[in-house]
Structure formats: C-alpha cells, structure tokens
Amino acid sequence: GNSVTQMEGPVTLSEEAFLTINCTYTATGYPSLFWYVQYPGEGLQLLLKATKADDKGSNKGFEATYRKETTSFHLEKGSVQVSDSAVYFCALRIQGGSEKLVFGKGTKLTVNP
Amino acid sequence: ETGVTQSPTHLIKTRGQQVTLRCSSQSGHNTVSWYQQALGQGPQFIFQYYREEENGRGNFPPRFSGLQFPNYSSELNVNALELDDSALYLCASSSDGGREKLFFGSGTQLSVL
Numbered sequence: 001g002n003s004v005t006q007m008e009g010p011v012t013l014s015e016e017a018f019l020t021i022n023c024t025y026t027a028t029g030y031p032s033l034f035w036y037v038q039y040p041g042e043g044l045q046l047l048l049k050a051t052k053a054d055d056k057g058s059n060k061g062f063e064a065t066y067r068k069e070t071t072s073f074h075l076e077k078g079s080v081q082v083s084d085s086a087v088y089f090c091a092l093r094i095q096g097g098s099e100k101l102v103f104g105k106g107t108k109l110t111v112n113p
Numbered sequence: 114e115t116g117v118t119q120s121p122t123h124l125i126k127t128r129g130q131q132v133t134l135r136c137s138s139q140s141g142h143n144t145v146s147w148y149q150q151a152l153g154q155g156p157q158f159i160f161q162y163y164r165e166e167e168n169g170r171g172n173f174p175p176r177f178s179g180l181q182f183p184n185y186s187s188e189l190n191v192n193a194l195e196l197d198d199s200a201l202y203l204c205a206s207s208s209d210g211g212r213e214k215l216f217f218g219s220g221t222q223l224s225v226l
Contacts (some may be wrong), residue, residue: 004155043117043217044156062187098145100169101215103155105206 002027004090007112013080013111021075021107023064023090031092033066033073034101038087047075047088075103080111116140117206119218127226131192134221138185138206145177145187146170146215150201162187191223199225 007022025031032051036044048057053068056094073090090104116139128130138145148156152154158171176192176217185206191198203205205215 041219043219044205044215045217048212079184080137091155093169100171101148101156105153105155 002102004057004092004104006107007092010108015082015111015113019077019080019087023073025071025092027092028045029094031094034091035064035075037088082111082113085111117218119204119221123222126194127223128194130194134189134202140214142206142208145181147176147189148203156203178184190198190220194225196225200211
C-alpha cells in the first residue's frame with residue numbers, strides 16, 4: 001500500500017538554527033510528494049511540492065528534493081524563525097482515481113527566540 | 114485565507130447520535146474532499162466529491178456519507194456516532210477533480226462523549 005513515515009516530534013530549535021524533518025514513503029506507482037504546514041487554529045496549507053524524481057520543491061526558504069532511490073522527501077530550512085513554529089506534514093498522491101492525499105503523522109516544530 | 118469555510122468550528126455529541134458538518138468551497142471549485150484528523154495523527158481521506166458525485170472513498174464505513182451541492186457547498190454526515198469518531202474534520206476544495214492545489218478549511222472539531 002501507500003504510506004508516509006515522518007520523523008517523530010516534537011522538534012525544538014533556536015531561532016536561526018538549521019532544520020531537517022525526515023520523510024520517507026512507500027508507494028505503488030509514481031507519486032507526487034508534498035509538504036503541508038498547519039499553524040495553530042488553521043487548516044493545512046501547501047508549503048511545497050515535487051512531481052517527479054530529482055525535482056526540488058521550494059517556498060519561503062524551505063526546500064525538499066524528491067529522491068526516488070531512497071524514497072525520501074526530507075524538508076530543510078537553513079535558518080528557522082519563530083514564525084515557522086507549526087506542525088509539518090509530508091504527503092503523497094498517486095496519480096489517477098480520486099487523487100487522494102496520504103499523509104504522515106506530522107512533526108511539531110517549535111522555534112524559540 | 115483559503116476561501117474555504119467550515120461550520121461549526123466545534124461540536125459535542127453523544128454516542129449513537131447523528132451529525133452534519135458543513136463546508137463552503139471556493140467559487141468555481143468543483144471538487145471537495147473530506148479528511149479525518151485524529152489527535153496526534155495525520156489527516157486520513159474519507160471521500161471526495163466531483164461535480165456532485167462521489168469520486169473515491171477511503172477506508173471508512175457507510176455511516177460516513179456526503180453531499181455536494183451546485184452552490185459550492187457540501188456536507189459530511191456521520192450516523193451512529195462512536196467514541197472513535199472524535200477528531201478534527203477537514204474539508205478541502207480544488208478544481209479539476211483534485212489534480213490542482215487543495216485549499217483546506219480550518220476544520221470542525223467533533224467530540225463524541
């Protein structure tokens with residue numbers, strides 16, 4: 001089946017620290033990969049995506065590269081800010097059918113000043 | 114601001130009751146998906162509606178049902194509520210059968226006592 005595994009949280013960093021959140025996936029077929037972010041009291045927002053192997057998604061200083069050989073899509077940011085505190089979800093979507101998203105369990109990030 | 118609104122924001126029901134959750138999609142979005150997010154978990158796909166017809170269903174029993182209306186609103190109905198139905202319910206709207214970007218609402222927090 002299709003599944004996503006994220007590193008366990010919570011993650012606590014100081015402002016300007018480097019961030020990595022690991023994500024690996026299992027998929028039957030060729031998935032598109034996504035990172036969503038959920039700020040407190042809000043719905044999920046698309047942060048970035050990649051649709052094929054070796055693609056790099058980037059947005060707001062965050063990056064993730066679609067690695068087919070390691071079935072991974074790790075999220076990175078060089079210098080986090082307090083405003084980045086949120087829950088981050090890795091997700092995949094298999095092309096065709098209902099186009100449903102399969103999510104990981106989420107990783108809570110807290111950035112302290 | 115995603116343009117997707119859900120109501121109510123919070124709801125308390127007792128076991129065995131029925132509940133209706135509502136979602137208002139962005140204008141022009143012909144696809145709505147519903148997800149269940151249990152505490153500490155990632156969202157799980159319930160079903161998707163495309164142009165008022167069910168277009169895919171996740172691993173949820175038939176007591177979870179939905180409707181989509183021509184005015185870009187939709188409903189999620191749950192009959193015979195169980196304690197494990199306590200969760201955040203998210204709707205997401207999109208165009209073109211869900212292949213385009215999903216816009217999530219802030220969710221309805223359902224507590225079943």
